[in-house]
Amino acid sequence: MPQLTDEAVTERAADGPATPEAPGRGTGGAPEPGTWMTPEAYGASRAALWTGAVVLVTDADGRVLVQSVDYRSDRLLPGGAVDAGESPAAAAAREMYEELGVEGRYPRGLAVDWIPADTPGFPAEMRFPGEILHVFDGGTWSRERIESVRLPAQEITGIDFAEPAELPGLMDASDARRALSALRARINGGGAALLEDGRPTAPTALDRLGVLRGRRPRQHGTWHPGPAPAPADLPLRDPTGWLFAPDGRVLLLIARATGTAHLPSPAAGTLAAGFPLGHRRAGQGAHPRTAARLGSVPPARDPAYARLLATPEQVRELSDWGPAGHEELAAVHGARTRLALPAPPRTPPTELPPEGCRW
Incomplete structure (x- = not known):
């Protein structure tokens, strides 16, 4: 920012060498060109928005x-x-x-x-x-x-x-x-x-991937917690997992073409201590969920998806699950506690490298 002065200070500086009242002058007492401005000139130089x-x-x-x-x-x-x-x-x-x-x-x-x-x-x-x-x-x-x-x-x-x-x-x-x-x-x-x-x-990763530019897949339905299987007359569709990293975040897939978020298949990594979390009933099918600890994530095999680590709350906010989303989220936190994992703070989701990772 240029130094501001007024006419009295400028005249004083021109009459003699630099003093505490007129700092910053060059030899001979003349103002340094391009450094000192009157308040009027400085105000006029500022952008108005x-x-x-x-x-x-x-x-x-x-x-x-x-x-x-x-x-x-x-x-x-x-x-x-x-x-x-x-x-x-x-x-x-x-x-x-x-x-x-x-x-x-x-x-x-x-x-x-x-x-x-x-x-x-x-x-x-x-x-x-x-x-x-x-x-x-x-x-x-x-x-x-x-x-x-x-x-x-x-x-x-x-x-x-x-x-x-x-x-x-x-x-x-x-x-x-x-x-x-x-x-x-x-x-x-x-x-x-x-x-x-x-x-x-x-x-951030969400910006680079254009998350939310495509319509979120609608998965409204009822949530049924626990290990009990879905009714035999309901076909099982799209089994997915809440797969936890050691810091309590979970694996999330982002479709590069649409920016939509998806839970991964239980086969998306090396799992430990897994168990059925429950299932969601929607339409004429049941969508089972598994909870497990991730030991490793293999190298990426499908370039159509980016792999992120996100908090369970972020996963829900990127999904269209209707009122049952609250019930499922509560079950997810119960699973995290059962797996003895910490509650992760909300931080920007992290994209995993193509070569995968191991913990």
Whole structure:
């Protein structure tokens, strides 16, 4: 940052050698070119940008709240401009109350996005200078909280909860990129993401693999815990496993073509102390789950899938399991305790190397 001065200091420096009141001068007392600026010149040199704040809210199924407005055809996250003298977090709370009638505080940031001045869609007469947009975490809303929404008489015409993969078809392209990046940052749990036009400057594994860009496979159904087998009249389909690494995280597959998450087959690694965890009934079949400790993961044989280690909570958030997902997650934590493994902290999922690994 250049040193600031004023005319009196500049005149004093020109009259004599450097003094404590006029530091940083070269020999002869003249100001160093390019270093000293008046406050007016320095202020004029700074970039002027707009500031905005939006809030990312999901429902219990992991769908994202988007709102319809009366001044454009695409959908938006709730939020708006930060007023003069207002903090971004205060603006987020104000906008949520004005637009949805919901009171709250949103202290946790998910992303900060730099939107360039040449972004398409802004009329020339608006003289859009670029914008810094803050994305705050609105959390997961219960049905009761959603039903408490009260829309204003104008501007906001409705709200919907959209599957993450639907956002690019509902929103402006940069808005959808920003929302998905913020959602991945929430799932990562590694702190707010820095974005440039919706794209992370330091992409995580979830960003690199484009997780959530494809529709999550819908696996709603009832959860039946325990070792009891599924009824004989129900065919067994897609046996999968909750396969634990020593740190309590589990193996997760990501389809590279779609970014969708899948539990692996029990044959995905060398297992120890395995046991039936339960099964999920959906449609005309039963989907059995196994829990086991992973001793090793072999070299990758199917290039269509990336292999990650993630917390059980992250697996659930990347999946569309309906209300039974809570019951299955509780069973998974019971299995982790039975296997004497630690509860893993939420950290960004780690991609395993193609050559596999051994513990």
